[in-house]
Amino acid sequence: MTQLQAVKGMNDVLPDEIGGWQRIERAYARTMSLHGFREVRTPYVEPTGLFVRAIGDTTDVVEKEMYSFEHHGETLTLRPEGTAGAARAYIEHSVHAREPVTRWWYSGAMFRGERPARGRYRQFYQLGAEIFGDAGPGCDAEMIDMLVVFLRDLVVPDLEVLVNSLGGPQTRARYREALVQHLTPKTAELSPDSQRRLGTNPLRILDSKDPRDQVAVRDAPTIDDLLDDDDREHFRKLRAHLDALGTPYSVDPRLVRGLDYYTRTLFEIKGAHEKLGAGSTLVGGGRYDYMTADLGGPQVPAIGFAAGLERLLIASDLPPAVTATDAVVAPLGESAIEAGLVLARDLRAKGIRCEIDTRGSGLRSQLRRANSLGARVVLILGESELAEGAVQVKDLDAHTEERMARDQALRIVVDRLVAASRSVDSRPPAPGT
RNA sequence: GUGGCCGUAGCUCAGCUGGUAGAGCACUGGAUUGUGGCUCCAGGUGUCGCGGGUUCGAACCCCGUCGGUCACCCCA
Numbered sequence: 040m041t042q043l044q045a046v047k048g049m050n051d052v053l054p055d056e057i058g059g060w061q062r063i064e065r066a067y068a069r070t071m072s073l074h075g076f077r078e079v080r081t082p083y084v085e086p087t088g089l090f091v092r093a094i095g096d097t098t099d100v101v102e103k104e105m106y107s108f109e110h111h112g113e114t115l116t117l118r119p120e121g122t123a124g125a126a127r128a129y130i131e132h133s134v135h136a137r138e139p140v141t142r143w144w145y146s147g148a149m150f151r152g153e154r155p156a157r158g159r160y161r162q163f164y165q166l167g168a169e170i171f172g173d174a175g176p177g178c179d180a181e182m183i184d185m186l187v188v189f190l191r192d193l194v195v196p197d198l199e200v201l202v203n204s205l206g207g208p209q210t211r212a213r214y215r216e217a218l219v220q221h222l223t224p225k226t227a228e229l230s231p232d233s234q235r236r237l238g239t240n241p242l243r244i245l246d247s248k249d250p251r252d253q254v255a256v257r258d259a260p261t262i263d264d265l266l267d268d269d270d271r272e273h274f275r276k277l278r279a280h281l282d283a284l285g286t287p288y289s290v291d292p293r294l295v296r297g298l299d300y301y302t303r304t305l306f307e308i309k310g311a312h313e314k315l316g317a318g319s320t321l322v323g324g325g326r327y328d329y330m331t332a333d334l335g336g337p338q339v340p341a342i343g344f345a346a347g348l349e350r351l352l353i354a355s356d357l358p359p360a361v362t363a364t365d366a367v368v369a370p371l372g373e374s375a376i377e378a379g380l381v382l383a384r385d386l387r388a389k390g391i392r393c394e395i396d397t398r399g400s401g402l403r404s405q406l407r408r409a410n411s412l413g414a415r416v417v418l419i420l421g422e423s424e425l426a427e428g429a430v431q432v433k434d435l436d437a438h439t440e441e442r443m444a445r446d447q448a449l450r451i452v453v454d455r456l457v458a459a460s461r462s463v464d465s466r467p468p469a470p471g472t
Numbered sequence: 473g474u475g476g477c478c479g480u481a482g483c484u485c486a487g488c489u490g491g492u493a494g495a496g497c498a499c500u501g502g503a504u505u506g507u508g509g510c511u512c513c514a515g516g517u518g519u520c521g522c523g524g525g526u527u528c529g530a531a532c533c534c535c536g537u538c539g540g541u542c543a544c545c546c547c548a
Contacts, residue, residue, distance in 0.1 A: 099545080100546080149548080433507075
Protein backbone atom coordinates (compact mmCIF):
# COMPACT_ATOMS: atom_id res chain seq x y z
CA MET A 40 0.00 0.00 0.00
CA THR A 41 1.21 3.42 -0.90
CA GLN A 42 -1.54 4.89 1.23
CA LEU A 43 -0.78 6.47 4.54
CA GLN A 44 -0.70 3.84 7.24
CA ALA A 45 0.19 3.49 10.89
CA VAL A 46 3.87 3.10 11.69
CA LYS A 47 4.98 -0.53 11.82
CA GLY A 48 4.31 -2.07 15.19
CA MET A 49 2.00 0.74 16.28
CA ASN A 50 -1.71 0.07 16.31
CA ASP A 51 -5.05 1.76 16.43
CA VAL A 52 -7.46 0.53 19.05
CA LEU A 53 -10.92 0.98 17.60
CA PRO A 54 -14.09 1.41 19.68
CA ASP A 55 -15.10 -2.21 19.09
CA GLU A 56 -12.06 -3.40 21.04
CA ILE A 57 -11.81 -0.64 23.60
CA GLY A 58 -14.19 -2.36 26.01
CA GLY A 59 -11.61 -5.01 26.82
CA TRP A 60 -8.93 -2.41 27.45
CA GLN A 61 -11.12 -0.41 29.76
CA ARG A 62 -12.17 -3.51 31.63
CA ILE A 63 -8.55 -4.37 32.42
CA GLU A 64 -7.61 -0.79 33.23
CA ARG A 65 -10.50 -0.49 35.66
CA ALA A 66 -9.71 -3.80 37.32
CA TYR A 67 -6.13 -2.65 37.69
CA ALA A 68 -7.05 0.73 39.15
CA ARG A 69 -9.25 -1.07 41.65
CA THR A 70 -6.48 -3.49 42.63
CA MET A 71 -4.08 -0.60 43.07
CA SER A 72 -6.46 1.33 45.23
CA LEU A 73 -7.10 -1.73 47.42
CA HIS A 74 -3.36 -1.93 48.07
CA GLY A 75 -2.80 1.74 48.74
CA PHE A 76 -1.07 2.65 45.49
CA ARG A 77 -1.65 6.07 43.98
CA GLU A 78 -1.46 6.90 40.31
CA VAL A 79 1.50 8.83 38.94
CA ARG A 80 1.88 10.18 35.41
CA THR A 81 5.34 10.91 34.13
CA PRO A 82 6.40 12.18 30.70
CA TYR A 83 6.65 9.93 27.67
CA VAL A 84 9.87 11.70 26.76
CA GLU A 85 12.87 11.68 29.07
CA PRO A 86 16.55 12.55 28.69
CA THR A 87 18.27 9.59 27.05
CA GLY A 88 20.80 9.54 29.87
CA LEU A 89 18.12 8.55 32.35
CA PHE A 90 17.57 5.22 30.65
CA VAL A 91 21.24 4.63 29.99
CA ARG A 92 21.99 5.04 33.68
CA ALA A 93 18.93 3.28 35.07
CA ILE A 94 18.60 0.32 32.74
CA GLY A 95 22.26 -0.20 31.86
CA ASP A 96 24.23 0.80 28.80
CA THR A 97 24.91 -2.74 27.63
CA THR A 98 21.32 -3.95 27.77
CA ASP A 99 19.54 -4.73 24.52
CA VAL A 100 16.81 -2.27 25.34
CA VAL A 101 19.24 0.61 25.59
CA GLU A 102 21.66 -0.55 22.92
CA LYS A 103 19.31 -1.12 20.05
CA GLU A 104 15.65 -0.63 20.87
CA MET A 105 15.23 2.96 22.00
CA TYR A 106 13.54 5.70 20.01
CA SER A 107 16.03 8.49 20.56
CA PHE A 108 16.28 11.86 18.87
CA GLU A 109 17.85 15.26 19.11
CA HIS A 110 15.73 18.26 19.84
CA HIS A 111 17.21 21.73 20.24
CA GLY A 112 20.47 20.28 21.44
CA GLU A 113 18.95 17.80 23.88
CA THR A 114 19.19 14.05 23.43
CA LEU A 115 15.78 12.64 24.25
CA THR A 116 14.15 9.22 24.23
CA LEU A 117 10.61 7.89 24.15
CA ARG A 118 10.40 5.89 27.35
CA PRO A 119 11.01 2.17 26.82
CA GLU A 120 9.77 1.29 30.32
CA GLY A 121 8.23 3.01 33.30
CA THR A 122 10.48 2.46 36.29
CA ALA A 123 13.24 4.86 35.34
CA GLY A 124 10.86 7.77 34.94
CA ALA A 125 9.10 6.96 38.20
CA ALA A 126 12.42 6.83 40.03
CA ARG A 127 13.47 10.11 38.44
CA ALA A 128 10.23 11.77 39.56
CA TYR A 129 10.56 10.28 43.03
CA ILE A 130 14.02 11.81 43.40
CA GLU A 131 13.21 15.09 41.70
CA HIS A 132 10.32 15.83 44.03
CA SER A 133 12.13 14.61 47.17
CA VAL A 134 9.27 12.26 47.88
CA HIS A 135 11.45 10.28 50.30
CA ALA A 136 11.44 13.28 52.62
CA ARG A 137 7.67 13.44 52.72
CA GLU A 138 6.68 9.89 53.54
CA PRO A 139 8.48 6.74 54.65
CA VAL A 140 6.99 4.47 52.03
CA THR A 141 5.73 5.47 48.61
CA ARG A 142 3.42 3.36 46.50
CA TRP A 143 2.88 4.51 42.93
CA TRP A 144 1.17 2.96 39.95
CA TYR A 145 1.05 3.95 36.34
CA SER A 146 -0.46 2.98 33.04
CA GLY A 147 0.62 4.14 29.63
CA ALA A 148 2.47 3.67 26.38
CA MET A 149 6.09 2.52 26.14
CA PHE A 150 8.24 2.42 23.02
CA ARG A 151 10.76 -0.16 21.88
CA GLY A 152 12.00 -0.69 18.37
CA GLU A 153 11.71 -4.47 18.33
CA ARG A 154 10.39 -6.69 15.60
CA PRO A 155 6.63 -6.71 16.16
CA ALA A 156 4.55 -9.83 16.68
CA ARG A 157 1.34 -10.74 18.43
CA GLY A 158 1.31 -9.23 21.93
CA ARG A 159 4.56 -7.42 21.17
CA TYR A 160 4.47 -3.99 19.63
CA ARG A 161 6.70 -0.97 19.19
CA GLN A 162 4.23 1.24 20.95
CA PHE A 163 2.79 -0.89 23.68
CA TYR A 164 1.00 -0.33 26.95
CA GLN A 165 2.15 -1.29 30.38
CA LEU A 166 0.50 -1.37 33.76
CA GLY A 167 3.10 -0.99 36.45
CA ALA A 168 3.73 -0.09 40.06
CA GLU A 169 6.63 0.78 42.32
CA ILE A 170 7.15 0.69 46.07
CA PHE A 171 9.88 3.00 47.35
CA GLY A 172 11.19 2.86 50.92
CA ASP A 173 10.50 -0.71 51.98
CA ALA A 174 13.50 -3.04 51.89
CA GLY A 175 11.83 -6.04 53.46
CA PRO A 176 10.55 -9.17 51.75
CA GLY A 177 7.04 -8.55 53.06
CA CYS A 178 6.11 -6.05 50.38
CA ASP A 179 7.75 -8.29 47.76
CA ALA A 180 5.38 -11.06 48.76
CA GLU A 181 2.42 -8.71 48.87
CA MET A 182 3.17 -7.48 45.38
CA ILE A 183 3.49 -10.96 43.91
CA ASP A 184 0.33 -12.14 45.62
CA MET A 185 -1.52 -9.02 44.53
CA LEU A 186 -0.61 -9.76 40.93
CA VAL A 187 -1.76 -13.35 41.15
CA VAL A 188 -5.11 -12.22 42.54
CA PHE A 189 -5.37 -9.59 39.82
CA LEU A 190 -4.62 -12.08 37.07
CA ARG A 191 -7.09 -14.57 38.51
CA ASP A 192 -9.74 -11.85 38.49
CA LEU A 193 -9.01 -11.42 34.81
CA VAL A 194 -9.45 -15.17 34.33
CA VAL A 195 -6.01 -15.79 32.92
CA PRO A 196 -5.42 -19.55 32.52
CA ASP A 197 -2.27 -21.50 33.40
CA LEU A 198 -0.73 -18.98 35.75
CA GLU A 199 2.86 -19.67 36.65
CA VAL A 200 4.90 -17.61 39.10
CA LEU A 201 8.67 -17.79 39.02
CA VAL A 202 10.88 -16.23 41.67
CA ASN A 203 14.60 -15.96 42.16
CA SER A 204 17.08 -13.85 44.05
CA LEU A 205 20.02 -12.10 42.48
CA GLY A 206 21.52 -10.81 45.70
CA GLY A 207 23.07 -7.39 45.86
CA PRO A 208 25.09 -5.76 43.10
CA GLN A 209 28.33 -7.23 44.38
CA THR A 210 26.81 -10.73 44.41
CA ARG A 211 25.59 -10.24 40.92
CA ALA A 212 29.04 -9.15 39.78
CA ARG A 213 30.72 -12.10 41.48
CA TYR A 214 28.22 -14.49 39.98
CA ARG A 215 28.71 -13.05 36.57
CA GLU A 216 32.42 -13.61 36.89
CA ALA A 217 31.95 -17.17 38.12
CA LEU A 218 29.71 -17.91 35.21
CA VAL A 219 32.13 -16.49 32.69
CA GLN A 220 34.89 -18.58 34.23
CA HIS A 221 32.77 -21.68 33.99
CA LEU A 222 31.68 -21.10 30.42
CA THR A 223 34.76 -19.65 28.78
CA PRO A 224 36.45 -23.05 28.36
CA LYS A 225 33.25 -24.25 26.68
CA THR A 226 32.92 -21.30 24.35
CA ALA A 227 33.10 -23.46 21.27
CA GLU A 228 30.21 -25.61 22.48
CA LEU A 229 27.87 -22.66 22.96
CA SER A 230 25.32 -21.40 20.49
CA PRO A 231 26.40 -18.36 18.46
CA ASP A 232 23.96 -16.23 20.44
CA SER A 233 25.48 -17.33 23.69
CA GLN A 234 29.03 -16.83 22.49
CA ARG A 235 28.03 -13.24 22.02
CA ARG A 236 26.26 -13.15 25.38
CA LEU A 237 29.38 -14.37 27.13
CA GLY A 238 30.87 -10.97 26.59
CA THR A 239 27.73 -8.89 27.02
CA ASN A 240 25.21 -10.51 29.34
CA PRO A 241 26.40 -13.97 30.46
CA LEU A 242 23.53 -14.39 32.91
CA ARG A 243 21.18 -14.67 29.98
CA ILE A 244 22.87 -17.88 28.85
CA LEU A 245 21.23 -19.53 31.82
CA ASP A 246 17.75 -19.43 30.34
CA SER A 247 18.75 -19.97 26.72
CA LYS A 248 16.50 -22.39 24.87
CA ASP A 249 19.34 -23.78 22.77
CA PRO A 250 20.12 -27.37 23.80
CA ARG A 251 23.87 -26.74 23.44
CA ASP A 252 23.67 -23.96 25.99
CA GLN A 253 21.54 -26.02 28.32
CA VAL A 254 24.19 -28.72 28.36
CA ALA A 255 26.99 -26.24 28.97
CA VAL A 256 25.07 -24.64 31.80
CA ARG A 257 23.97 -27.84 33.49
CA ASP A 258 26.78 -27.97 36.06
CA ALA A 259 27.34 -24.23 36.21
CA PRO A 260 27.47 -22.60 39.62
CA THR A 261 24.13 -21.28 40.80
CA ILE A 262 23.67 -17.84 42.22
CA ASP A 263 22.39 -19.41 45.39
CA ASP A 264 25.95 -20.41 46.28
CA LEU A 265 27.11 -16.81 46.17
CA LEU A 266 24.33 -15.10 48.08
CA ASP A 267 25.50 -13.54 51.31
CA ASP A 268 23.70 -14.24 54.56
CA ASP A 269 21.44 -11.19 54.36
CA ASP A 270 20.46 -11.92 50.78
CA ARG A 271 19.73 -15.52 51.63
CA GLU A 272 17.64 -14.54 54.61
CA HIS A 273 15.71 -12.03 52.55
CA PHE A 274 14.91 -14.68 49.98
CA ARG A 275 14.00 -17.25 52.63
CA LYS A 276 11.53 -14.86 54.19
CA LEU A 277 10.00 -14.00 50.86
CA ARG A 278 9.29 -17.65 50.24
CA ALA A 279 7.91 -18.08 53.74
CA HIS A 280 5.57 -15.13 53.21
CA LEU A 281 4.38 -16.53 49.90
CA ASP A 282 3.79 -19.88 51.55
CA ALA A 283 1.78 -18.19 54.27
CA LEU A 284 -0.30 -16.42 51.64
CA GLY A 285 -0.81 -19.65 49.78
CA THR A 286 0.55 -18.02 46.64
CA PRO A 287 1.71 -20.68 44.20
CA TYR A 288 5.22 -20.15 42.90
CA SER A 289 8.34 -21.99 41.94
CA VAL A 290 11.93 -21.00 42.48
CA ASP A 291 13.81 -20.77 39.22
CA PRO A 292 17.52 -20.28 39.89
CA ARG A 293 18.00 -19.51 36.20
CA LEU A 294 15.50 -16.70 36.13
CA VAL A 295 17.41 -13.63 35.04
CA ARG A 296 16.06 -10.48 33.53
CA GLY A 297 17.60 -8.27 30.92
CA LEU A 298 17.59 -5.02 32.80
CA ASP A 299 20.69 -4.33 34.86
CA TYR A 300 19.00 -2.64 37.78
CA TYR A 301 17.56 -5.67 39.51
CA THR A 302 18.81 -6.80 42.92
CA ARG A 303 17.62 -9.55 45.24
CA THR A 304 14.00 -10.43 44.50
CA LEU A 305 13.20 -11.14 40.88
CA PHE A 306 9.93 -12.53 39.61
CA GLU A 307 8.00 -13.29 36.50
CA ILE A 308 4.43 -14.38 35.91
CA LYS A 309 3.45 -16.32 32.83
CA GLY A 310 0.09 -17.49 31.63
CA ALA A 311 -2.16 -18.44 28.72
CA HIS A 312 0.64 -20.23 26.91
CA GLU A 313 -1.69 -21.61 24.30
CA LYS A 314 -2.72 -18.15 23.20
CA LEU A 315 0.58 -16.35 23.68
CA GLY A 316 3.17 -18.95 22.75
CA ALA A 317 6.68 -17.85 23.52
CA GLY A 318 5.54 -14.39 24.54
CA SER A 319 3.58 -15.61 27.52
CA THR A 320 5.40 -13.51 30.10
CA LEU A 321 2.62 -11.29 31.39
CA VAL A 322 4.40 -9.62 34.27
CA GLY A 323 8.04 -9.05 35.07
CA GLY A 324 9.42 -7.35 38.09
CA GLY A 325 11.90 -7.23 40.87
CA ARG A 326 13.74 -5.25 43.43
CA TYR A 327 16.07 -2.40 42.49
CA ASP A 328 17.53 -1.19 45.75
CA TYR A 329 20.25 0.97 44.23
CA MET A 330 18.60 2.71 41.32
CA THR A 331 17.74 5.92 43.13
CA ALA A 332 21.33 6.18 44.35
CA ASP A 333 22.67 5.42 40.87
CA LEU A 334 20.55 8.25 39.55
CA GLY A 335 22.09 10.65 42.03
CA GLY A 336 19.37 10.59 44.66
CA PRO A 337 19.27 9.14 48.15
CA GLN A 338 19.59 5.39 48.36
CA VAL A 339 16.05 4.13 48.76
CA PRO A 340 15.18 0.43 48.46
CA ALA A 341 12.50 -0.25 45.90
CA ILE A 342 10.60 -2.92 44.08
CA GLY A 343 8.37 -2.76 41.04
CA PHE A 344 6.84 -4.60 38.14
CA ALA A 345 5.36 -4.04 34.73
CA ALA A 346 2.62 -5.94 32.93
CA GLY A 347 1.94 -5.86 29.21
CA LEU A 348 -1.60 -4.67 28.61
CA GLU A 349 -1.93 -6.15 25.12
CA ARG A 350 -0.83 -9.51 26.45
CA LEU A 351 -3.27 -9.35 29.33
CA LEU A 352 -5.96 -8.62 26.81
CA ILE A 353 -5.09 -11.73 24.83
CA ALA A 354 -4.62 -13.85 27.94
CA SER A 355 -7.81 -12.87 29.73
CA ASP A 356 -10.81 -15.12 29.31
CA LEU A 357 -13.17 -12.51 30.71
CA PRO A 358 -16.13 -12.00 28.43
CA PRO A 359 -15.98 -8.64 26.67
CA ALA A 360 -17.91 -5.83 28.30
CA VAL A 361 -21.16 -5.07 26.56
CA THR A 362 -21.98 -1.42 26.07
CA ALA A 363 -25.70 -1.11 25.51
CA THR A 364 -27.86 1.85 24.77
CA ASP A 365 -30.85 2.12 27.06
CA ALA A 366 -33.24 4.10 24.94
CA VAL A 367 -33.66 5.50 21.46
CA VAL A 368 -35.68 8.57 20.63
CA ALA A 369 -37.23 8.23 17.19
CA PRO A 370 -38.48 11.52 15.76
CA LEU A 371 -40.51 11.29 12.57
CA GLY A 372 -40.25 14.30 10.36
CA GLU A 373 -38.52 17.62 10.58
CA SER A 374 -40.68 19.18 13.26
CA ALA A 375 -40.30 16.23 15.63
CA ILE A 376 -36.52 16.54 15.83
CA GLU A 377 -36.58 19.50 18.19
CA ALA A 378 -39.01 17.83 20.56
CA GLY A 379 -36.85 14.73 20.28
CA LEU A 380 -33.68 16.58 21.24
CA VAL A 381 -35.39 17.94 24.34
CA LEU A 382 -36.75 14.54 25.29
CA ALA A 383 -33.39 12.85 24.79
CA ARG A 384 -31.66 15.46 26.92
CA ASP A 385 -34.19 14.99 29.72
CA LEU A 386 -33.66 11.22 29.61
CA ARG A 387 -29.90 11.63 29.81
CA ALA A 388 -30.32 13.95 32.79
CA LYS A 389 -31.88 10.95 34.53
CA GLY A 390 -28.86 8.81 33.66
CA ILE A 391 -30.47 7.05 30.71
CA ARG A 392 -28.08 6.25 27.86
CA CYS A 393 -30.01 7.59 24.98
CA GLU A 394 -29.51 8.01 21.25
CA ILE A 395 -31.51 9.98 18.75
CA ASP A 396 -31.54 9.83 14.97
CA THR A 397 -31.57 13.39 13.70
CA ARG A 398 -31.22 12.50 10.04
CA GLY A 399 -34.91 12.19 9.31
CA SER A 400 -34.86 8.40 8.85
CA GLY A 401 -38.00 6.35 8.57
CA LEU A 402 -39.43 4.63 11.61
CA ARG A 403 -38.59 1.20 10.30
CA SER A 404 -34.90 1.87 10.05
CA GLN A 405 -34.86 3.65 13.41
CA LEU A 406 -36.40 0.60 15.05
CA ARG A 407 -33.89 -1.66 13.37
CA ARG A 408 -31.12 0.52 14.62
CA ALA A 409 -32.58 0.53 18.14
CA ASN A 410 -32.75 -3.22 18.03
CA SER A 411 -29.18 -3.69 16.96
CA LEU A 412 -28.05 -1.22 19.63
CA GLY A 413 -29.73 -3.40 22.22
CA ALA A 414 -32.01 -0.61 23.40
CA ARG A 415 -34.84 -1.54 25.73
CA VAL A 416 -37.25 1.24 24.79
CA VAL A 417 -37.93 3.45 21.81
CA LEU A 418 -39.72 6.77 22.24
CA ILE A 419 -41.54 7.60 19.05
CA LEU A 420 -42.40 11.19 18.25
CA GLY A 421 -44.63 11.60 15.22
CA GLU A 422 -47.02 14.31 14.11
CA SER A 423 -49.96 13.19 16.22
CA GLU A 424 -47.76 12.86 19.32
CA LEU A 425 -46.39 16.32 18.72
CA ALA A 426 -49.85 17.79 18.51
CA GLU A 427 -50.80 16.23 21.84
CA GLY A 428 -47.53 16.77 23.68
CA ALA A 429 -47.38 13.00 23.93
CA VAL A 430 -44.95 10.27 23.01
CA GLN A 431 -45.34 6.66 21.99
CA VAL A 432 -43.31 4.46 24.34
CA LYS A 433 -42.38 1.15 22.76
CA ASP A 434 -40.82 -1.57 24.89
CA LEU A 435 -38.67 -3.72 22.62
CA ASP A 436 -38.27 -6.51 25.15
CA ALA A 437 -41.89 -6.72 26.29
CA HIS A 438 -43.32 -6.02 22.82
CA THR A 439 -45.69 -3.46 24.31
CA GLU A 440 -46.48 0.03 23.21
CA GLU A 441 -48.32 2.84 24.94
CA ARG A 442 -49.02 6.49 24.25
CA MET A 443 -48.56 8.89 27.15
CA ALA A 444 -47.60 12.43 28.15
CA ARG A 445 -43.87 13.10 27.89
CA ASP A 446 -43.22 13.82 31.56
CA GLN A 447 -44.99 10.60 32.42
CA ALA A 448 -42.88 8.80 29.81
CA LEU A 449 -39.73 10.09 31.49
CA ARG A 450 -40.77 8.54 34.81
CA ILE A 451 -41.91 5.27 33.28
CA VAL A 452 -38.78 4.78 31.22
CA VAL A 453 -36.53 5.49 34.19
CA ASP A 454 -38.54 3.09 36.38
CA ARG A 455 -38.48 0.37 33.81
CA LEU A 456 -34.75 0.59 33.17
CA VAL A 457 -33.94 0.80 36.85
CA ALA A 458 -36.08 -2.26 37.49
CA ALA A 459 -34.12 -4.05 34.80
CA SER A 460 -30.87 -2.74 36.31
CA ARG A 461 -29.93 -1.27 33.02
CA SER A 462 -29.42 2.41 33.56
CA VAL A 463 -25.93 3.72 34.29
CA ASP A 464 -26.83 5.21 37.63
CA SER A 465 -28.50 2.16 39.05
CA ARG A 466 -26.16 -0.55 37.86
CA PRO A 467 -24.13 -2.01 40.70
CA PRO A 468 -20.41 -2.27 40.08
CA ALA A 469 -19.61 -5.59 38.51
CA PRO A 470 -17.35 -7.85 40.54
CA GLY A 471 -13.74 -7.58 39.57
CA THR A 472 -14.05 -4.13 38.09
C1' G B 473 17.81 -7.84 14.23
C1' U B 474 17.94 -13.59 11.99
C1' G B 475 14.98 -17.55 9.71
C1' G B 476 9.99 -19.72 8.21
C1' C B 477 4.83 -18.95 6.77
C1' C B 478 0.91 -15.67 5.13
C1' G B 479 -1.43 -11.04 2.40
C1' U B 480 -8.31 -11.86 -2.42
C1' A B 481 -15.05 -7.44 -0.71
C1' G B 482 -15.60 -3.69 5.73
C1' C B 483 -15.07 -9.02 8.35
C1' U B 484 -14.23 -14.64 7.83
C1' C B 485 -12.57 -17.05 3.74
C1' A B 486 -13.18 -19.99 -1.51
C1' G B 487 -10.68 -19.54 -6.27
C1' C B 488 -8.38 -26.97 -9.18
C1' U B 489 -2.11 -28.03 -13.46
C1' G B 490 -1.39 -19.74 -15.12
C1' G B 491 -7.23 -18.16 -19.31
C1' U B 492 -8.13 -10.85 -16.06
C1' A B 493 -13.24 -12.90 -9.53
C1' G B 494 -16.92 -15.63 -5.90
C1' A B 495 -19.72 -17.39 -0.88
C1' G B 496 -21.36 -16.26 4.04
C1' C B 497 -21.69 -12.31 7.57
C1' A B 498 -22.23 -7.16 7.86
C1' C B 499 -24.28 -2.74 5.40
C1' U B 500 -28.37 0.06 2.44
C1' G B 501 -33.23 0.10 0.25
C1' G B 502 -37.88 -2.41 -0.55
C1' A B 503 -42.05 -6.26 0.55
C1' U B 504 -45.20 -3.22 5.70
C1' U B 505 -46.39 5.46 2.48
C1' G B 506 -45.51 5.44 11.28
C1' U B 507 -43.54 -0.17 13.87
C1' G B 508 -37.78 -3.94 15.29
C1' G B 509 -35.59 -8.94 16.02
C1' C B 510 -37.57 -14.01 11.65
C1' U B 511 -38.36 -14.41 6.24
C1' C B 512 -38.10 -12.86 1.06
C1' C B 513 -36.29 -9.52 -2.95
C1' A B 514 -32.77 -5.98 -4.83
C1' G B 515 -28.14 -3.52 -4.48
C1' G B 516 -21.88 -0.71 -3.81
C1' U B 517 -19.15 -4.19 -2.42
C1' G B 518 -12.37 -5.48 -5.03
C1' U B 519 -5.99 -0.72 -7.66
C1' C B 520 -6.56 -9.67 -6.06
C1' G B 521 -0.93 -5.47 -0.25
C1' C B 522 2.53 -2.51 -3.54
C1' G B 523 6.36 -2.38 -7.66
C1' G B 524 8.88 -4.90 -11.31
C1' G B 525 9.72 -9.52 -14.29
C1' U B 526 8.35 -14.21 -17.14
C1' U B 527 4.11 -15.18 -20.55
C1' C B 528 -0.21 -14.37 -26.07
C1' G B 529 -2.36 -14.08 -21.10
C1' A B 530 -0.67 -13.68 -13.84
C1' A B 531 -4.82 -13.56 -7.87
C1' C B 532 -1.87 -18.06 -9.24
C1' C B 533 5.11 -18.51 -11.38
C1' C B 534 9.96 -15.39 -10.24
C1' C B 535 12.43 -11.04 -7.82
C1' G B 536 12.03 -6.90 -4.73
C1' U B 537 9.31 -4.19 -1.17
C1' C B 538 5.58 -3.10 2.65
C1' G B 539 2.52 -5.28 6.34
C1' G B 540 1.08 -9.35 9.48
C1' U B 541 2.38 -13.81 11.97
C1' C B 542 5.47 -18.01 14.18
C1' A B 543 10.22 -19.43 16.25
C1' C B 544 14.86 -17.33 17.82
C1' C B 545 16.93 -12.82 20.08
C1' C B 546 14.97 -9.75 23.75
C1' C B 547 11.20 -8.40 26.73
C1' A B 548 5.71 -6.77 29.16
